Amino acid sequence: MKQPPLNPRQIKRTLKPRSALRQAETRVIFQPPIHPPQIGVRVFPEPIKGRLLKRPTRSGRRLATAEFDDSKLIGFLPDHLAFNPHVPTMDKKLVRPKFFDPTRKLKKGEYMVTTIFPPDQRRVFSDTSFPWCTVGRVDLGGGWGSRTLVGPRHLLCASHMMTWNPDNTVNQVTFTPSYFDGNAPFGNSGIIHWYAYQKVVGPNVNGGQIAQDYVLLVLSNRLGDICGWMGTRGYSDSWNGLAAWSHIGYPGDLNGGTRPSFQNGFSITGTQSGSDPTDEDALHQADVWPGQSGGPVFGWWSGEPWPRVSAVQSAQNSQTNLAGAGNDIPYLVMQALNDFP
Numbered sequence: 001m002k003q004p005p006l007n008p009r010q011i012k013r014t015l016k017p018r019s020a021l022r023q024a025e026t027r028v029i030f031q032p033p034i035h036p037p038q039i040g041v042r043v044f045p046e047p048i049k050g051r052l053l054k055r056p057t058r059s060g061r062r063l064a065t066a067e068f069d070d071s072k073l074i075g076f077l078p079d080h081l082a083f084n085p086h087v088p089t090m091d092k093k094l095v096r097p098k099f100f101d102p103t104r105k106l107k108k109g110e111y112m113v114t115t116i117f118p119p120d121q122r123r124v125f126s127d128t129s130f131p132w133c134t135v136g137r138v139d140l141g142g143g144w145g146s147r148t149l150v151g152p153r154h155l156l157c158a159s160h161m162m163t164w165n166p167d168n169t170v171n172q173v174t175f176t177p178s179y180f181d182g183n184a185p186f187g188n189s190g191i192i193h194w195y196a197y198q199k200v201v202g203p204n205v206n207g208g209q210i211a212q213d214y215v216l217l218v219l220s221n222r223l224g225d226i227c228g229w230m231g232t233r234g235y236s237d238s239w240n241g242l243a244a245w246s247h248i249g250y251p252g253d254l255n256g257g258t259r260p261s262f263q264n265g266f267s268i269t270g271t272q273s274g275s276d277p278t279d280e281d282a283l284h285q286a287d288v289w290p291g292q293s294g295g296p297v298f299g300w301w302s303g304e305p306w307p308r309v310s311a312v313q314s315a316q317n318s319q320t321n322l323a324g325a326g327n328d329i330p331y332l333v334m335q336a337l338n339d340f341p
Contacts, residue, residue, distance in 0.1 A: 002236045005244040005299030005310075008086075008265045014302060015085035017129075024080035028187040029221045031174055047169035050194030056331050072337075073330050075231035075306025076152070076224065081130040085300065085307075088125035088132040088262050094181075095124075098254050115316040116253070116287045122261040124254055128178050128185050131307055133227045135248040135260065135296060136177035136186075144257050146249035146295030147175055147217075148309055150232050152224035154336050155191070155217040156329070158294035158312055160202030162194075162215060170194055175219060177227045179250070181258050189221035195336050197328060202293075205315050207272070210281045213314040213324040216332045218340045230298060231308035234327035235271070235280060243267045244299050245284070249292025249313060257291040268297075268311075271325065281314075282325035288316045297323045 006014065036043045077083060125132065134149045138157060145161040155175055163171040176188040196215040205213060246264035250257045263286050271280040282297065297311035311325035 002238060003301060004239050004242055005301055007242065007244045011300050012086055015300065015305065017084045017086065018082065020082050021079040024078075024226060026226050028185075028226075029189070030184070030187045031190045031220070045172035045190070047165055047167075047171055048191055048194060049169055050196070052168065052199070053195055053197055053332065053335060055197055055328055070231075070233050070330055073150075073232045073308070073333055074304070075131070075308065076228045077130050077305050078226065078228045080226075081133065081228060083305065084127060084129040084132070085305070087123070087264065088127035088129075090123065090125045090127070094126050096255070115289065115318060115321055117285050120287050122251065122254065122263045122287050124259050124261050126180055126259075130228045131230060132248070132260075132262070133178045133186060134230050136175055137179035137250045137257070137260075138173050138175045138294070140173040141171050144250060144291060145293050146291065146313070148296040148298075149177065149224045149227055149229035150216075150309060150333055151229055151337050153219040153222045153340060154224070154229070154333060155219055156232070156296070156309060156312060156333070157215055157217060158314055158324075159196055159198065159200035159213050159215040160205050160209075160314070161294050164199045164201055168199075173217070175217075175223070177223055178260075179258075180260065186223060186227050187221065189219040189223050191217045192220050193218040193340065195332050197332065207281065210314045210322050211324050212328075214312040214329060214332070216336045218336055228306070230296065231304070231306055232330050232333050233301075233308040233310050234330055235268075235282060235310040235325035237271055237280075239268065240270055241267050245286070245297055246299070246307070247286050247288075247292070247295055247297050247313060249288070249295030251289035252291040253289045261292075263287060268325070269320075280325045280327070282311045282323040283320045284323065286321060288313060288321045297325070
């Protein structure tokens with residue numbers, strides 16, 4: 001059995017918060033806007049080219065992580081950031097009512113489709129310490145989603161959120177770590193390349209797509225140098241049932257997708273595999289609403305001061321929520337790290 005992730009009680013016992021060790025020396029960088037040639041003319045950025053990769057070949061039913069040195073996929077905690085491994089905080093003066101409350105009591109004859117399993121355990125936060133600042137909101141043509149830094153310029157997110165063009169390009173997106181009410185404390189960035197195993201076209205996905213519903217985006221700005229990043233690690237079925245997982249996303253129901261929410265201490269109740277044993281849909285009942293797609297399902301491991309992402313939130317219905325926990329995520333990240341250090 002592989003070393004399991006830590007549950008919230010173990011995290012609190014083994015990992016201690018600390019203040020920043022030094023002042024930041026890097027400056028905040030923003031993606032430059034595109035200016036129209038004249039008033040009333042719409043101008044859009046050029047689509048971004050990328051690579052559809054072939055899945056790694058393995059013998060028998062060995063998991064990808066059994067053949068992979070995931071010590072190369074560690075996270076990064078900058079000295080200029082405070083460290084808070086427990087739960088993210090919320091400034092009291094920023095608290096406001098929910099934008100949309102799916103748990104409200106309905107009148108007779110009223111119905112509501114929801115994937116919030118009462119009681120709603122998500123908490124909105126404004127914390128900009130590590131690791132909470134490694135997650136942010138991405139804005140794209142069709143709306144917004146949630147994303148995680150897994151390298152100095154490497155962003156892990158859901159494939160179904162991308163605008164896939166017929167020529168295998170994607171439309172430009174803007175990533176803002178720690179996005180909060182339009183505020184960008186670490187700047188933002190566009191993308192210059194992408195990697196995926198499969199083009200998953202949303203908003204609806206099927207069972208054969210969820211396990212590979214992730215894409216690795218290469219940023220034009222090295223936001224990870226100032227925000228840090230999470231590590232990655234393939235998922236093991238031996239961790240099923242452990243209440244050791246956390247998730248961050250930008251749900252539309254709480255504050256219209258303008259503020260991040262956090263939930264921890266939930267379990268992956270089971271996995272569904274296709275013909276390839278390294279393809280897995282991770283079933284869970286963490287509270288998920290549209291806008292949280294692409295957000296990380298992550299855990300903490302003993303001896304490491306950073307969390308690792310093992311799955312990407314993909315889909316939801318009224319019975320269960322699902323994340324793509326394909327064990328080929330580490331290979332995708334490593335390919336991008338090698339090509340774009």
